[in-house]
Structure formats: structure tokens, C-alpha cells
Amino acid sequence: MEVYVPFDATAPKRRLESVLSSDERQAFARTMLRDVLDAITGAGLSPTVLSTGPVAVDVPVTIDERDLTPAVNDRLASASGVVAVVMADLPLVTPATVERLVDTPGDVVLVPGLGGGTNAVVARDPTFRVDYHGGSIRDHRAIARRQDLTVGTVDSYRLSVDVDEPPDLVEVLLHTDGHSAEWLSDHGFRVEPDTAGRVAVTRGPQG
């Protein structure tokens, strides 16, 4: 199985700009990527990073400067077997989650992200193509339906929580102990003192 992790090496995680500087967003995005790669390799698979530019990781990197959709579709078109695509901003993912993903039946397996995105795809049919954007999960379902492909899904909080916006950071601190949680902690992020509703993060001195 070919497993691709798309990565924006140039200006990642713009929606975290209220809490992280540009350099910090670069560093944090790479840290989340590391957690995702660890989970995939921990599941016995060999990921390739599909990156818009150079990135230092311990796995192969394919550079493709195009947008996400054509870059992924090129991989789908040239693959000789099953292709999985797992987003790089899923630091809650564990090896067990990755195993659930690749063990789920279906010509296509689609895992939604919060807010209608598509966080993971497993394409077992060579004709499936992606169309990534904000509400892509509906379109991916429609594409599969039009082609009479069976669609599997994975009901997983760990796969569906992508880290895009400041409130997402608390999920990393509460439910993981990987590199991303350590990075946030080292950069002063803490779960805020208790509130009546959802808790968020606060940022204090680094340490």
C-alpha cells in the first residue's frame, strides 16, 4: 500500500496565526507531521511525505509544488495498488487508528474532518480522484457515488480532529503525549483553568 501524507512546507497552519508566529507555525506543523508519520510507521506501513517543498523527515519525500488536489490525484493516477492519504495535521492519530483506517472495507474509505473536510482517504479503486476544499467530504462522497464505488468510513475522533484553529490545540494537550503535545507545552501552552463550557488553551512563559 502506498501511504501519502501531504504537507504544506511553505505557509502551513495560517489559521493558528493568532496564537503562533509564522516560524512557530512552521515548527509546529512539522512536529504534527512527525506524530502522524510515527503513527503510520507504528502501524507497520511506510509513508511518503508529499510536500510542496523540502522537509527534514526520516521517510521519503516527494516534492510537488502544485495544489493539494492535483498533487494527490497524480499519485492516485500513477499508483499500482491501494493508496492511502492521511493529512499531516492529525496529531491525535495512533497506530491503532491507522490500522482501523486501512482495515475498513470499501472501494473508497473516507474519513471526515471537523467542519466538513476530508482527513483520510483509502482508495482501492484506481479510478477514484480527490477534490480537496473546505467541505470536501460531501464532494468525495458524491464522486464515489457517481462512480458506483462502495464507501467505507471510520468513526474516529482521533482521525476526525484536525488541528487548524486555536480551540483544537486543547485536544492535543488533553488526549496525546507525543511530539506535538510536548511542543505546545514547551512553548507555554496549558489547558486553561476550568470553565463552564469547553476548555481552551492559554499561553504563558515558555519552559
Add this chain to the structure above:
Amino acid sequence: MEVYVPFDATAPKRRLESVLSSDERQAFARTMLRDVLDAITGAGLSPTVLSTGPVAVDVPVTIDERDLTPAVNDRLASASGVVAVVMADLPLVTPATVERLVDTPGDVVLVPGLGGGTNAVVARDPTFRVDYHGGSIRDHRAIARRQDLTVGTVDSYRLSVDVDEPPDLVEVLLHTDGHSAEWLSDHGFRVEPDTAGRVAVTRGPQG
């Protein structure tokens, strides 16, 4: 197994006040409750609503005007066997999700909600007590640890997405077709036209 669904019959879902009137919040909360009860009965279980006041449903209702924590702990203290507690604002839950919940091993099973809450509990040990608040999942884990209880969890997007805030509504429209999705649609809510990031809902004329 005793299955309780706590319900605030008086002023539910205050954090939806920017998009729903007080009467609408009452109606929508009851609609979500109905979806949760359907999922539980669909899994072959018999839920009881643990409500702060009268509510018209097709299952037994226990009225307890106290706060959530003492009301639930009273049920835990008086139970003769396994007790499950499932929140009323989880309209994405299906019978299959409920089955996963009650089939998960552990002296206590804890399912987090977005933002650190606790969306579902299965207590198989008679000594376990709850302490609900914004970041309760950490405290529930700590309570279990202090009592040397084994803790199971369920990695489920459908159980972890509680509907508290306006951005949550899009998850209901995108991933369910139950009473809650129908209610939102009937009250003019639509998935907004596509954006680069997460999609949200817009509200137009009812119909």
C-alpha cells in the same frame, strides 16, 4: 444495564443563543434528545431521561432538579449493576456507536467530548462517581486512577462531537439524517457555500 440521558429541561444550549432563540433552543435540545434516545433504543437498550423538569418523550423520565453531578451520582449510588450515562446533545450517535460504547471493556469507560468534557460514561464498578464540568475528562480519569479502576475509551467522532456552539451545527447537517438535521433544515439552516477552511452553517428563510 441502566442507561441515563441527563437533560436540562429549563435553559438548555445557551451557547447557541447567537443563532437560536430561547424557544428554539428548547425545541432543538428536545430534538437532539430524541435522536439520542432513538440510537440507544436502536441498540436494544432502555434509556431513562434524567431531567431537571418535565419533558415529553416515549421513555421513562426521572425528575431531579439538582445539578448534573449530584443527579448522576445519585443514580450511580443507587444502581444495582452497570450504569451508562450518555449526554443528550450527541445527535451524531447511532445504534452502532452505542453498541461500541457498551461493548468496550473497563471498570469505567470514558468518552471525551470536544473541549475536554465527558460525553459518555459506562460505570461497571459501583464506587465510581462523576464530577461534570468543562474539563471533566481529566478529572474523571484521575478519579478512576485514584480508585485503581481500569479505564476504557471509545475513539468515536460520533460520540465525541457534542453540539454546544454554532460551528457544531454543520456536523449535524453533514453527517446525520435524523430529527436534528431535519429540524435544522426546517428552520433554514444550510451548509454554507464552500470556503477554504472549515464550513459552517448559514441561516435563511425557514422552509
